[in-house]
Amino acid sequence: xxxxxxxxxxxxxxxxxxxxxGLLITVxxxxxxxxxxxxxxxxxxxxxxxxxxxxxxxRYAGNVVITKPITLMGDGPRDKVIIDAGGKxxxxxxxxxxxxxxxxxxxxxxxxxxxxxxxxxxxxNFNIIKDVxxxxxxxxxxxxxxxxxxxxxxxxxxxxxxxxGLRGDGIRLWYSKNNRIKNNRLHxxxxxVIWYSADNIIANNTVxxxxxxxxxxxxxxxxxxxxxxxxxSVGIYLMYxxxxxxxxxxxxxxxxxxxxxxxxxxxSNLDILDNEVLxxxxxxxxxxxxxxxxxxxxxxxxxIAFNDVGVRFLNDWHGNLFRDNRFMSxxxxxxxxxxxSAKRNVWEGNxxxxxxxxxxxxxxxxxxxxxxxxxxDRIWMDVKAAAFFKGTPVLTMLDxxxxxxxxxxxxxxxxxxxxxxxxxxxxxxxxxxxxxxxEGKTLETFGQTTAETKAGTSLEDFDPFGLKDENVGKGx
Numbered sequence: 001x002x003x004x005x006x007x008x009x010x011x012x013x014x015x016x017x018x019x020x021x022g023l024l025i026t027v028x029x030x031x032x033x034x035x036x037x038x039x040x041x042x043x044x045x046x047x048x049x050x051x052x053x054x055x056x057x058x059r060y061a062g063n064v065v066i067t068k069p070i071t072l073m074g075d076g077p078r079d080k081v082i083i084d085a086g087g088k089x090x091x092x093x094x095x096x097x098x099x100x101x102x103x104x105x106x107x108x109x110x111x112x113x114x115x116x117x118x119x120x121x122x123x124x125n126f127n128i129i130k131d132v133x134x135x136x137x138x139x140x141x142x143x144x145x146x147x148x149x150x151x152x153x154x155x156x157x158x159x160x161x162x163x164x165g166l167r168g169d170g171i172r173l174w175y176s177k178n179n180r181i182k183n184n185r186l187h188x189x190x191x192x193v194i195w196y197s198a199d200n201i202i203a204n205n206t207v208x209x210x211x212x213x214x215x216x217x218x219x220x221x222x223x224x225x226x227x228x229x230x231x232x233s234v235g236i237y238l239m240y241x242x243x244x245x246x247x248x249x250x251x252x253x254x255x256x257x258x259x260x261x262x263x264x265x266x267x268s269n270l271d272i273l274d275n276e277v278l279x280x281x282x283x284x285x286x287x288x289x290x291x292x293x294x295x296x297x298x299x300x301x302x303x304i305a306f307n308d309v310g311v312r313f314l315n316d317w318h319g320n321l322f323r324d325n326r327f328m329s330x331x332x333x334x335x336x337x338x339x340x341s342a343k344r345n346v347w348e349g350n351x352x353x354x355x356x357x358x359x360x361x362x363x364x365x366x367x368x369x370x371x372x373x374x375x376x377d378r379i380w381m382d383v384k385a386a387a388f389f390k391g392t393p394v395l396t397m398l399d400x401x402x403x404x405x406x407x408x409x410x411x412x413x414x415x416x417x418x419x420x421x422x423x424x425x426x427x428x429x430x431x432x433x434x435x436x437x438x439e440g441k442t443l444e445t446f447g448q449t450t451a452e453t454k455a456g457t458s459l460e461d462f463d464p465f466g467l468k469d470e471n472v473g474k475g476x
Contacts, residue, residue: 024052037061037084044070055081055104062091062106069098078103078133085109085117091137093121100128109137111159118142118168119156122149129154136160139168140189143176151181158189164211164233165190173197173219181205194219194241201225207232213251216241216267224249234260235280238267242292245271254280261307264289270297273429276305283307283330287314300324300429309335316340324427328353334372334413341374341413349428351420359421370419373410375402 040060047053052071062085066072072092074081082105085091091106101120110117119134122143130152134140140156143149151171158167170189171181174196181202186192191212194200198221206228207213213229214236216222224246229235235251237260238244244267251261259281262272268290277283283304290297296319303326304310310330311322314337327333327350334342349365357366389395402410 024054037086040064040083044072057081059084062086062108063089064091065093065095066099067095069096071100071102072104073100074103074105078105078131081105082107085137087111088117089115090118090121091134092119093123094127095123096127097124098126099124101130101132102128103131105133105135106137107135109139111138111162113138113168116142116168116172122146125149128152137168139172140170140186142169142172142174143179144174146176146179148178149176149180151179151184153183155185155187156189157187160188167210169193170207170210173200176200186210191215193217194222198222202227206230212237213254215239216244220244223247228252229254231255233258235262235277237263237265238270238289239265240267240291242268242295243270245273246275247271247273248275250276250278251280252276252278254282256281260285261304263287264297266291268292268295268297270299272297272299273301275302277302277307279306281307282309282312284311285314286311286317286320288317290319295319296321298429301427302326303328305329308332311335311342312337313340313342316342316344318344320345322347323349324425324429326351326423328423336413339374339411341411343412343414345414347414347416349418349420349425350416351423351425352416353423355419355421357419364421364425366419366421370416372413372415374413375399375410 038058038060041064043053044064044066047068047070049068049070052073054073054075057076057080060083062083064083081103083091085108087108088110091109092101106119109119116139117137118139118141119137120129120141122141123146125147126149128150129141130150132154134154134156136159138159140158141151141154156170158170167188167190169191170186171184171192173179173194176197177199179200181200182204184205186205186207188209190210192207193212193215195217197219201223202214203223204226208230210232212234213232214224214227216238217240219241220243222244224236224244225248227249229249229251231253233254233256235254236246236249246262254261261277261280261283262275263285264270265287266289269292284299298321300322301324305326305328307330310327310333312335316336316338322345333352333354336342352370355366355370357368357370359365360367
């Protein structure tokens with residue numbers, strides 16, 4: 001029931017105090033019954049604000065609407081306290097502020113997309129949902145115009161008999177701000193999606209076997225950190241979303257035709273740092289990003305390894321700053337979908353495992369630049385059917401011959417004037433944990449964000465690349 005002995009002791013003491021105050025309602029229940037569900041709505045209706053409803057093990061009827069700030073929690077293992085919607089509607093609907101839902105199992109929502117049939121629909125602020133298991137519900141937790149809620153330590157899955165594209169989203173935010181999505185486990189859902197929502201923290205979650213592990217649409221000023229995205233079609237995708245910080249995440253095994261670790265579509269002023277992007281079809285995919293004029297995307301201190309393609313650009317674009325990254329064991333380090341280069345971006349101080357230079361002066365940087373050229377081996381990109389032969393001896397031999405005696409001048413893809421010799425190095429970029437004046441605040445790394453440009457904040461300006469001191473990343 002509780003994460004630790006201390007959690008249990010605190011909760012027990014709180015329940016004792018509530019019992020003395022007359023605010024604790026204990027609901028007795030018979031043993032499990034598949035035929036008859038215990039009515040729950042009447043119990044909710046009789047409860048007074050701030051009361052705690054403690055449900056004994058049993059199976060309760062769902063489609064419950066909560067309109068007052070109460071605590072609804074299970075007494076005992078959460079898998080023994082089940083609220084069942086019977087295949088219609090949502091299991092719980094929160095139309096209140098300040099409610100708590102915890103230690104329950106919610107099952108069998110309806111399957112209507114227009115109604116957003118879910119385990120829990122949240123239509124209020126300052127609610128807490130934690131230690132809840134949601135299973136066989138179309139959507140997991142759906143928040144609409146709901147702010148400052150905590151979604152913590154929940155396990156969520158969708159309708160397992162539905163195909164991936166027809167499942168609902170595990171967690172869905174719509175015009176919702178200042179929410180904390182932490183320590184949840186999502187599997188076999190469609191997406192974790194953030195729409196038109198700002199100032200949310202998505203941290204320490206695990207999302208697997210889905211479509212988009214995390215999908216932003218028109219959402220700014222969000223923080224994504226310490227998450228694991230495993231075996232999703234796409235790990236993280238930022239569409240039309242600016243000023244998002246993505247740090248210390250692990251994105252793995254996004255494979256297949258749509259397999260992208262972290263993708264950007266017309267997204268600007270991003271900080272992408274300290275992530276591990278491993279074993280994907282494409283590590284990073286950039287589509288016209290950054291989009292806003294005179295902005296940059298800052299991509300630094302990431303490990304991009306064991307991917308088919310490390311970084312792929314849709315076209316010849318500019319404004320991305322790559323520093324202190326590690327590129328290792330990718331079949332292709334960097335490519336552009338058309339016959340063009342990526343040299344209008346800034347590449348400096350990265351480690352490339354295929355660098356062939358030396359460091360005679362011992363400063364940790366190669367004595368000659370790292371140059372990546374485009375040879376005829378990109379036939380597998382220009383002729384889609386040829387991708388079947390990628391990595392075969394035939395294309396490998398063609399690649400070798402082109403490098404040995406090219407028939408024409410190869411295209412320079414990029415140049416890193418300060419390539420690292422070792423994958424272990426002192427970074428050039430400043431640490432966001434440094435003395436920025438932002439200690440204990442949420443979004444420390446927004447280089448372009450100030451109290452004047454973002455209402456309601458007092459974040460100090462942070463500049464990890466020293467952009468104020470050097471004119472880089474502007475497409476010049």
